[in-house]
Amino acid sequence: MNVENRTTKIEVPILARVEGEGALDLEITAGKITKCELRIYEPPRYFEKFLEGREPNEVIDAVARICGICPLAYQAGFSNAYEAAFGVELTPWIYDMRLLMFLGEWIESHYLHTHLLAAPDFLNYRSGIEMAKDYPNEVLRGVRLQHLGNEILKLLGGRSVHPNGMKVGGFYRAPREEEVAALIPKLEAALKDAKDVVEWFSQLPFPDAEVPFKMVSLRHPTEYPVFATEVITSDGETFNINDYDEHFREFHARQSTALHSTTIAGEPILLGPLSRINLNFDRLPPHIQEMANATGIKWPSRNMFHSIIARSIEGYWAIERALEICRNYTYTDKPALEYTPKAANAWGAVEAPRGIQIDHVQLDERGYATAIRISAPTSQNLPCIEANLRSSLETFGLDKPDDELRLHAEMVIRNYDPCISCSAHFLTLNITRQ
Amino acid sequence: MSTPDKLINFAKRPKIAVHKFSSCDGCQLALINDAVSLLELATIVDIVHFAEAGPLDEFAEVDLAIIEGSVNTHHDVHRIEMVRAKAKYVLSVGACALTGGIQALRNFTDEKELRHWQHDVYPEETEVIIEGDLATAKPISAYVKVDFELPGCPINTGQILRAIRQILFGVEPEKNVDPVCTTCKHAGVTCVMVAKNESCLGPVVADGCDAICPKLGRGCYGCYGPAKYANMDAMIAKLKEMGLSDEQIKHKFHHINSQAITFHGVTARTISQ
Numbered sequence: 036m037n038v039e040n041r042t043t044k045i046e047v048p049i050l051a052r053v054e055g056e057g058a059l060d061l062e063i064t065a066g067k068i069t070k071c072e073l074r075i076y077e078p079p080r081y082f083e084k085f086l087e088g089r090e091p092n093e094v095i096d097a098v099a100r101i102c103g104i105c106p107l108a109y110q111a112g113f114s115n116a117y118e119a120a121f122g123v124e125l126t127p128w129i130y131d132m133r134l135l136m137f138l139g140e141w142i143e144s145h146y147l148h149t150h151l152l153a154a155p156d157f158l159n160y161r162s163g164i165e166m167a168k169d170y171p172n173e174v175l176r177g178v179r180l181q182h183l184g185n186e187i188l189k190l191l192g193g194r195s196v197h198p199n200g201m202k203v204g205g206f207y208r209a210p211r212e213e214e215v216a217a218l219i220p221k222l223e224a225a226l227k228d229a230k231d232v233v234e235w236f237s238q239l240p241f242p243d244a245e246v247p248f249k250m251v252s253l254r255h256p257t258e259y260p261v262f263a264t265e266v267i268t269s270d271g272e273t274f275n276i277n278d279y280d281e282h283f284r285e286f287h288a289r290q291s292t293a294l295h296s297t298t299i300a301g302e303p304i305l306l307g308p309l310s311r312i313n314l315n316f317d318r319l320p321p322h323i324q325e326m327a328n329a330t331g332i333k334w335p336s337r338n339m340f341h342s343i344i345a346r347s348i349e350g351y352w353a354i355e356r357a358l359e360i361c362r363n364y365t366y367t368d369k370p371a372l373e374y375t376p377k378a379a380n381a382w383g384a385v386e387a388p389r390g391i392q393i394d395h396v397q398l399d400e401r402g403y404a405t406a407i408r409i410s411a412p413t414s415q416n417l418p419c420i421e422a423n424l425r426s427s428l429e430t431f432g433l434d435k436p437d438d439e440l441r442l443h444a445e446m447v448i449r450n451y452d453p454c455i456s457c458s459a460h461f462l463t464l465n466i467t468r469q
Numbered sequence: 470m471s472t473p474d475k476l477i478n479f480a481k482r483p484k485i486a487v488h489k490f491s492s493c494d495g496c497q498l499a500l501i502n503d504a505v506s507l508l509e510l511a512t513i514v515d516i517v518h519f520a521e522a523g524p525l526d527e528f529a530e531v532d533l534a535i536i537e538g539s540v541n542t543h544h545d546v547h548r549i550e551m552v553r554a555k556a557k558y559v560l561s562v563g564a565c566a567l568t569g570g571i572q573a574l575r576n577f578t579d580e581k582e583l584r585h586w587q588h589d590v591y592p593e594e595t596e597v598i599i600e601g602d603l604a605t606a607k608p609i610s611a612y613v614k615v616d617f618e619l620p621g622c623p624i625n626t627g628q629i630l631r632a633i634r635q636i637l638f639g640v641e642p643e644k645n646v647d648p649v650c651t652t653c654k655h656a657g658v659t660c661v662m663v664a665k666n667e668s669c670l671g672p673v674v675a676d677g678c679d680a681i682c683p684k685l686g687r688g689c690y691g692c693y694g695p696a697k698y699a700n701m702d703a704m705i706a707k708l709k710e711m712g713l714s715d716e717q718i719k720h721k722f723h724h725i726n727s728q729a730i731t732f733h734g735v736t737a738r739t740i741s742q
Contacts (some may be wrong), residue, residue: 078491078541079598084586085574096690100571103495162523164511178504193681196495196623200685207687287593
């Protein structure tokens with residue numbers, strides 16, 4: 036090894052403020068990144084296997100445990116799959132309540148991520164706790180909004196982490212009208228907070244991190260997508276979720292216990308808030324489109340750092356939509372539909388806060404699972420995160436000190452709000468310079 | 470040495486670390502989700518390591534290490550030993566840390582079946598997984614000495630803040646020994662088993678959640694693990710009487726806390742006896 040090939044190895048213990056455990060291996064040779072691998076080593080837990088032989092509602096309770104931050108994404112995805120399998124057509128009441136509950140998860144997850152995990156990056160703090168000393172009002176506002184999301188989850192599920200309210204065919208209990216009415220003034224007050232958050236974030240300094248890849252989201256016939264059966268891409272394709280495998284390929288990469296997804300041709304794909312808002316801008320009500328345009332960002336945007344803005348706009352939309360559902364609420368004594376289990380194969384998909392969560396069940400004649408597939412948004416995004424890191428670090432300047440490179444890499448990764456326990460946890464950054 | 474004596478020299482302003490092992494992160498959220506309390510907590514203790522919230526110093530000397538998650542890999546065996554060596558006290562939180570959690574369902578497989586699982590889920594690079602995996606997902610106490618434990622899947626904010634407060638006062642976190650039924654009776658919740666013939670594990674499961682499921686009109690499924698005094702024979706007899714198959718009964722106990730001794734022993738054989 037000659038002098039030019041001298042190797043410097045820097046180990047950084049953990050990437051903070053992501054939910055998970057992993058490591059980033061960077062190899063820099065002659066001013067170019069020659070290796071960029073996100074290693075994820077969350078210990079495998081084998082949900083797909085130990086749920087074989089289980090009855091439907093046991094699976095709904097169990098899959099919440101995949102991820103403490105977005106338990107409902109799994110519960111809703113699997114409920115959708117079972118309901119498709121058994122031919123259950125949800126009543127408008129059940130659909131609205133499912134949507135309300137899931138919007139609770141969007142609100143909770145988006146404001147937790149943007150305020151405690153992401154915003155400190157833009158304002159140069161190491162944590163939300165540290166940032167709160169200088170930005171107490173902003174942090175408390177975000178926390179208030181996050182709590183409102185939790186409150187919605189609690190109303191319909193008894194608690195916000197691993198809620199217990201949802202079952203195949205509907206809910207175990209319908210809330211009383213006064214319980215739902217109690218949310219209305221809180222949601223009304225939250226609209227102003229949420230608008231202020233959008234304005235605050237639009238003043239943040241945004242580095243450049245272009246993602247040139249195919250953007251993918253669900254597409255709802257009439258509104259912004261949360262539950263839907265159609266997929267749309269930035270290349271103009273639309274197809275049913277049942278054909279997901281014809282368009283994307285899931286595989287296991289050596290560096291990770293999380294499965295990766297790409298297009299069939301091997302290109303990374305991007306799921307999540309930025310893809311959603313880009314592909315569904317027309318599905319936002321006009322006044323929210325105006326609010327989004329007033330941020331000064333030209334939509335569609337390919338700058339991953341705009342994800343924080345996308346989340347705040349989605350947060351505003353979610354609060355407004357939740358408010359509408361609450362205002363129109365009437366009690367029912369039939370919060371769930373009966374169904375007859377049968378042997379079937381079915382897909383279920385939802386837009387989790389981080390992107391499309393898509394699940395597949397294969398069931399025997401009792402409706403018990405014989406095979407299960409779980410595709411979490413973070414794992415589907417992994418090839419995109421790696422490619423995005425490669426290009427944005429090169430743009431940032433590889434000659435910068437390792438500490439600055441590390442902070443920038445962390446910031447790029449946090450844009451994806453990686454929920455690594457879905458897939459896998461904790462990040463070590465290894466930089467090798469040659 | 471009794472616990473109060475043991476805690477007598479506990480630091481007035483302790484250093485605290487929060488560590489994650491194999492888990493869903495849901496128990497850490499009990500602290501993060503209530504950011505107001507977390508900010509307040511940060512004024513009375515020094516949070517030196519809590520990766521998800523920001524502070525990083527994994528192997529710093531601490532007064533109290535709070536542990537979430539189970540141990541399922543060789544790497545984590547090493548890590549938990551390091552964490553223990555640097556901590557004066559260890560507090561395990563949640564079903565994964567206390568009993569191995571839902572992922573401990575792998576402990577019922579034999580070597581051949583686990584290989585099959587590994588191949589099925591990670592078809593391309595199975596060897597990497599086999600190299601890292603242990604045959605079992607086990608609680609923290611299976612590897613190191615644990616001073617205090619909080620059950621739950623997940624634990625809740627009140628529970629963890631109360632436990633930290635109690636430790637700061639020099640007393641051991643209180644244990645909830647009553648079954649879920651006690652809460653239902655106190656709260657006047659209609660018994661789902663009596664009124665709706667809905668199976669409910671409340672008679673044998675520890676309370677701590679405040680009877681969330683019966684309040685939603687459904688049966689308890691065991692998040693907080695077995696109650697201290699659990700009459701399993703009577704519980705199993707009741708479930709059979711309600712028409713549940715042996716397999717269904719076994720699955721009820723082999724779920725979130727399958728490795729808790731009281732539940733672990735429930736097999737098709739014990740049910741049919």
